[in-house]
Amino acid sequence: MSPLNRRTLIVGGIAGGVTAAGLTVASAGVAPPLSYPFKLGVASGEPWADGFVLWTRLAPHPLDADGLGGMSNTTVPVDWQVSTNQSFTGIVASGTFTATQAWAHSVHVEVSGLTAGTWYYYRFRAAGHISPVGRTRTAPAVGTSPAMTMLFTSCSHYESGYFTAYRRMAEETPDVILHLGDYIYEGKAGSGVRSHSPAVEISSLADYRVRHAQYKTDPDLQAAHHIAPWITVWDDHEVENNYAGLTRADSSPAGDFAARRTAAYKAYYEHMPLRAAQAPSGANLQLYRRLRWGSLATFHMLDTRQYRDDQACGDGTKLCPAADDPQRTITGAAQESWLLNGLNQKLGTWDLIGQQVFFAQKLAAADGSKSMDSWDGYTANRTRIQNGWDAQGNDSVVVLTGDVHRSWAANIMHDYAAQDRIIGTELITTSVTSSGDGNAAENALDPALNPHVKFYKNLRGYVRTVTSAGQMNVDFRFVDKVTVRDRPVTTAQSYVIHAGNPGLQAS
Ligand code: FE
Ligand code: CA
Numbered sequence: 169m170s171p172l173n174r175r176t177l178i179v180g181g182i183a184g185g186v187t188a189a190g191l192t193v194a195s196a197g198v199a200p201p202l203s204y205p206f207k208l209g210v211a212s213g214e215p216w217a218d219g220f221v222l223w224t225r226l227a228p229h230p231l232d233a234d235g236l237g238g239m240s241n242t243t244v245p246v247d248w249q250v251s252t253n254q255s256f257t258g259i260v261a262s263g264t265f266t267a268t269q270a271w272a273h274s275v276h277v278e279v280s281g282l283t284a285g286t287w288y289y290y291r292f293r294a295a296g297h298i299s300p301v302g303r304t305r306t307a308p309a310v311g312t313s314p315a316m317t318m319l320f321t322s323c324s325h326y327e328s329g330y331f332t333a334y335r336r337m338a339e340e341t342p343d344v345i346l347h348l349g350d351y352i353y354e355g356k357a358g359s360g361v362r363s364h365s366p367a368v369e370i371s372s373l374a375d376y377r378v379r380h381a382q383y384k385t386d387p388d389l390q391a392a393h394h395i396a397p398w399i400t401v402w403d404d405h406e407v408e409n410n411y412a413g414l415t416r417a418d419s420s421p422a423g424d425f426a427a428r429r430t431a432a433y434k435a436y437y438e439h440m441p442l443r444a445a446q447a448p449s450g451a452n453l454q455l456y457r458r459l460r461w462g463s464l465a466t467f468h469m470l471d472t473r474q475y476r477d478d479q480a481c482g483d484g485t486k487l488c489p490a491a492d493d494p495q496r497t498i499t500g501a502a503q504e505s506w507l508l509n510g511l512n513q514k515l516g517t518w519d520l521i522g523q524q525v526f527f528a529q530k531l532a533a534a535d536g537s538k539s540m541d542s543w544d545g546y547t548a549n550r551t552r553i554q555n556g557w558d559a560q561g562n563d564s565v566v567v568l569t570g571d572v573h574r575s576w577a578a579n580i581m582h583d584y585a586a587q588d589r590i591i592g593t594e595l596i597t598t599s600v601t602s603s604g605d606g607n608a609a610e611n612a613l614d615p616a617l618n619p620h621v622k623f624y625k626n627l628r629g630y631v632r633t634v635t636s637a638g639q640m641n642v643d644f645r646f647v648d649k650v651t652v653r654d655r656p657v658t659t660a661q662s663y664v665i666h667a668g669n670p671g672l673q674a675s
Contacts, residue, residue, distance in 0.1 A: 202244070202295035203228040205237075205273075208381055209390035210292065212304035213441030214459065215344060215397040219280035220304050222248055223441035224292050226273040230381035231365050235374030237381060239273045246275050247293040250282070254289045254301055267294070272377050274438040284309035285462070300390070304397045305343060308462030313517060313637045316461055320346035320522070321630035322403070322570025323599030324383070325353045327360025329650025331388035333600045333629050336647065336657040338391040340632060344461075345396050348570030349403025349524045350602065351440075352383050354432075360604075361651050371421050371428045376435035384439060393441075400440050401455055401469050403524040403571055407432040410541055412478045414451075426451050456503050458510055465635060466515045468507055470523035472543075475500025479540040487537045491545045498525075498546035504553065511557040511565065517637050517667050519557070519565045526576075527554075527567045528594045529584040531617045542571075554580055558591040564667045565592040566640065568631075572596060573603040574612070575631070575644050577623035577663060579671045587619055590671035595642060597631045601650045604628075608648065622672050623661050632659075640665040641675065 205226035214221045226246070229238025244267045252258035260282065267273040275292065282288065285308035292299040308314050319342045324331060337345060354376075357367040365382045366375055383389060392398075404410050407429050410417040416425040433453040437446060446455060455471040476498045481488035490496075499507065511519050521527075526542035527550065538544035557565050567580065580592035598606075606626040613624045629646035642663045647655040662675040 202226070202297065203238075204297050205239075205294055206292065206297060206299040208384035208439075209393055210290070210299050210302040211393035211441045212290065212302055212397045213399060214443050215305060215307045215399075215461075216280075216459065217284040217307045217309050217462070219278065219282050219306060220397050221441040221443055222250075222275070222277040222279060222290050222292075222302070222304075224275045224299055225381070225384070225439065226267055226275070226294055227381055230385055231378055233366060233374065233378065235272065235372075235377030236269060237273060237377070239269060241269045243268050244273060244294055248275070248277050248290065250279055250288050250290045252286075252288060254303075256289070256291070260288070272435075272438045276442065276444065278443055282306050285312065285314060300394060302394045307460060308464065310460060310463055312462045313464040314462065315634060315636045316344070316464055317342045318344050318346065318520075318633045318635065319630050320348060320568050320570075320595075320633075321597050321600055322348040322524075323350040323573055323602035324389070325350070325360075325599070325602040326383055326386070327353075327358050327362055327364055328604050329361055329601035329628065330653045331386050331600055332647050332650060332653065332655055333657070334386075334392040335388040335654070336645070337630055338388075338395040342396050342632075345392060345398045346467075346522050346568060347398060347400045348522055348568060348597065349401055350405040350570065350599070351400065351402065352379050353405045353602075354379070354408055369421055371423060371431070373431035373435060376432050377438065380435050380439040398441060399459060399467060399469060399522065400442070401471060401522060401524065402436055402473065404473055406436050407473070410479065410483055411473065412476045413474060415478045417483065456506065460515055463516050464637060465518040465520050466510065468510050468519060468521045470499065470503065470507065470521060472498045472524045475503060476546070480545050481540055483540050485532045485537055485539050487533075487535050488540060488545070491538065491540060492547045494548040496546050497549050498543060499549055499553075504549060507553060508556045511553075511562050512560040514560075514562055517564055518635060518640065519562060521565065521567045523567065523569060525569065525571045526596065527569055528578040528580050528620065529618070530578070530621060534617065554591060555582065558582060563591075563670055565670065566665060567592060567594040569594060569596040570599075573599040573626075575623065575625045575627075575629070575646075576621060577642075577644070577661070577672055578618075579620040579622070581620050584620065590620070592670050593665050593672060595631055595633070598625065598627060598629050598646070600630070601628055605649045605651055608646075623663075625660050627660070629657060638667055640667075
């Protein structure tokens with residue numbers, strides 16, 4: 169990432185003037201001078217054909233226990249610039265965002281009016297300090313289908329290892345990165361290679377802010393944010409392990425779970441490059457959304473936590489006929505019809521469903537035991553969605569999944585018991601760090617139980633996809649260790665998926 173380091177940017181200077189208000193405040197001594205406030209790096213996200221979101225958060229002291237990052241209760245003007253080059257001699261958009269303590273001095277700028285399918289560079293300035301430079305891009309125009317390199321991953325537990333996978337992802341210079349949840353973990357400090365802050369299990373807004381800030385200080389994570397726009401959805405650990413809607417999964421820590429979820433959702437918004445449409449509203453946050461990547465692909469980003477029924481039969485992995493109750497939902501009725509409607513429109517060649525938990529059926533034992541936290545615990549909801557897209561003749565659906573800390577690949581079947589007809593493809597990324605180093609030799613595939621499940625690997629890493637109008641090339645990428653810094657990445661398995669012919673093919 170050396171081309172984008174801070175020195176480059178300082179040499180290049182900032183072309184726009186600092187706002188008069190900013191200079192006046194600093195020189196008059198009304199507020200003490202701010203020490204370097206960009207310790208959380210910068211990020212971009214939500215690429216549209218004419219713009220994107222730019223993010224940063226002012227936090228000169230990221231781990232302060234009050235969650236305010238060392239900022240006082242004053243508003244701070246933050247200048248931002250977008251340029252066609254990294255020397256900032258081609259500025260095409262600029263402005264000033266007013267950061268406030270109510271939002272932890274986070275910055276969310278929605279830039280519009282830019283050229284489709286184009287790379288840009290961006291930076292911020294506050295109180296005389298200049299941020300690192302980020303690289304980002306707009307989505308291609310509808311009507312065009314240039315090839316897209318998309319990386320996706322999930323489950324980045326800070327204590328379990330170093331975020332080397334993020335560093336290797338940055339080095340791939342992708343067009344876009346998806347994070348499918350468990351971006352932070354809520355647990356107290358444990359016994360990994362490094363320790364959580366704060367040391368307690370987080371439950372207050374201040375705690376969630378500190379935890380997010382701690383993760384954002386990681387240089388490998390920052391590198392991945394600095395290289396490309398991200399599209400993120402949460403899973404459970406951004407709030408609490410295996411929660412369901414407003415139902416907590418356990419009693420630790422005690423307290424009002426709705427208040428806890430509200431705090432967690434607000435902190436998530438404050439730390440992610442999301443649009444104002446995703447700002448929290450009361451106890452809720454509208455996270456499911458669609459993004460178009462020209463006429464090549466449509467991202468349908470799901471939220472399978474906020475609206476789900478409680479896990480059946482007390483959660484866990486078990487034989488549970490109640491999981492098949494047609495009333496049960498993991499999406500909620502509104503999101504289900506929104507998704508089916510979007511899939512039926514076939515807005516682009518590929519429909520990519522970015523979501524959290526294992527989608528295809530996966531039997532854990534011959535008696536029919538399955539994971540109640542996954543779509544196997546909500547089978548009628550799954551059947552309505554997958555057979556819904558199939559009935560509409562949508563033959564280019566790929567489900568992208570996280571959560572399980574292992575990589576898997578599966579064909580989505582019209583009827584799993586009969587192994588009748590492949591109607592889609594599921595790619596499951598492993599974790600960035602969660603579950604630690606793993607075991608390259610472990611094999612959990614059981615073709616007798618799950619003939620449609622084709623690949624398994626228990627190592628840390630991510631999935632790389634290179635998609636064109638004709639095919640998607642898939643590489644499962646792994647680092648051999650995360651308890652040791654800076655390991656190389658290698659491809660353990662590749663597949664091709666052909667547009668119009670669902671299922672995994674040998675590459
Ligand atoms: Fe996880
Ligand atoms: Ca999870």
